[in-house]
Amino acid sequence: MLFRPPASQPPKPETGARAGAARWRPLRRVLIWVRWFALRVLLLMAVLVGFYALVNPPTTWTILSESRSHAISPREWVDIGDVAPVMRRSVVAAEDANFCLHWGFDMTEIRKVVASGSSRGASTITQQTAKNVFLWQGRSWPRKLLETIYTPMIEAFWSKQRILEVYLNLAEFGPGIFGVGAASREYFGVSPAQLTPVQAARLAAVLPAPKSRSPQRASARSRSIADGAATIARDGRASCL
Template sequence: MFRGLFAWLWGWVRWLGLRFAALMVGLVLFYSMINPPTTWTIVAETRQHPGTARQWTRYHDIAPVMIRSVVAAEDANFCNHWGFDMTEIRKVVASGSSRGASTLSQQTAKNVYLWQGRSWPRKVLETAYTPLIEALWSKRRIVEVYLNVAEFGPGVFGIHAAARHHFGTTPDKLTTRQAAALASILPAPKSRRPDTGSRRTRAIADGAATIARDGRDRCPGLSLRENAC
């Protein structure tokens, strides 16, 4: 009796699991071609902070220095990993630090498909979505989507709104310091402001120049130098 009940339950779990996995793959494939119209975070936050109107900006219309800056600030090994930066993860574990080692791919998975906050269910789903995104999207697509859904201040979502709100310009005209300043607020967009003269901004600008020199700004399907593939 119990064996039959277990087999029945396992059959249902497997049936649901396979369909849930198929749904995840379908959603990732869908957004590889279609721009996400909104996200759970954008919907929740814009209710409290109407902010600046969001407008999608194509990868080719974003200044190369902005892309280099966000990679330098958030994921310097972006071109060299498959979604998880094992080198950084090992460093964090070895140091016993509480800081994260989240990659741009992981942050994109969280921002596009999931919700904010710390919880095991969200982390498990993020871990499942990340390799799917790496497998089905190009590196260029990951950067493009990330910069168009990232929060750059209360109610300010996407690089177009960020450039206009903070510097009165467009994403293609951002200067080196402006790009680094915008990247500097990404870890804490609600509490930080883009200061073009801050130590963190200068460090990110230096980091962007470093990854350009040592070749970490180039990976298959993505050129952080010319925004051309």
């Protein structure tokens, strides 16, 4: 009797668990790649933040964009120690009175805005610095997401004085006028160290709308900022400056 090999058996159908795993395998690969990419983006962001903790940013996307429509006033980096203390306090009083107390996000101010239903922002100086140094102007969810990631990184790597120094040197004070050095020279003919309380308050008053406000005229806002600067000096909220 001739020996016949056993007939080949048809492959058994995959069990439910195996079939489910096979279906999810492509998605798992995508998620692994996304995680790999996200981790490297975060690492690059952290490296940039660490780099600018030591090196002054030479320019920004905002300055480059403005240079297409306005001549940029000569800029020279001003160390925080060469900025009049009253100017530091005035900017903090105008833009972020709790700057010395928070870790990048002013939760107290955010809750107030949410509770009031107001459309005004609660952006801190740290958030504005993140936007000015690393990102672009305008409102979009991608930009806001990146700003939200950069902000705690900046607070972790930079001192409060460094944050304020970078902010003051990159903030726009008028068409083509960037930085407290260019602004104090352009509007008042003095160095940042020589700014008076009135001049400092007027400069700080233009920051929300530098193209439509002039620091050469007193306003209710500049007077309020002068009072606010004196207040945070008294109550200790300027202790980190």
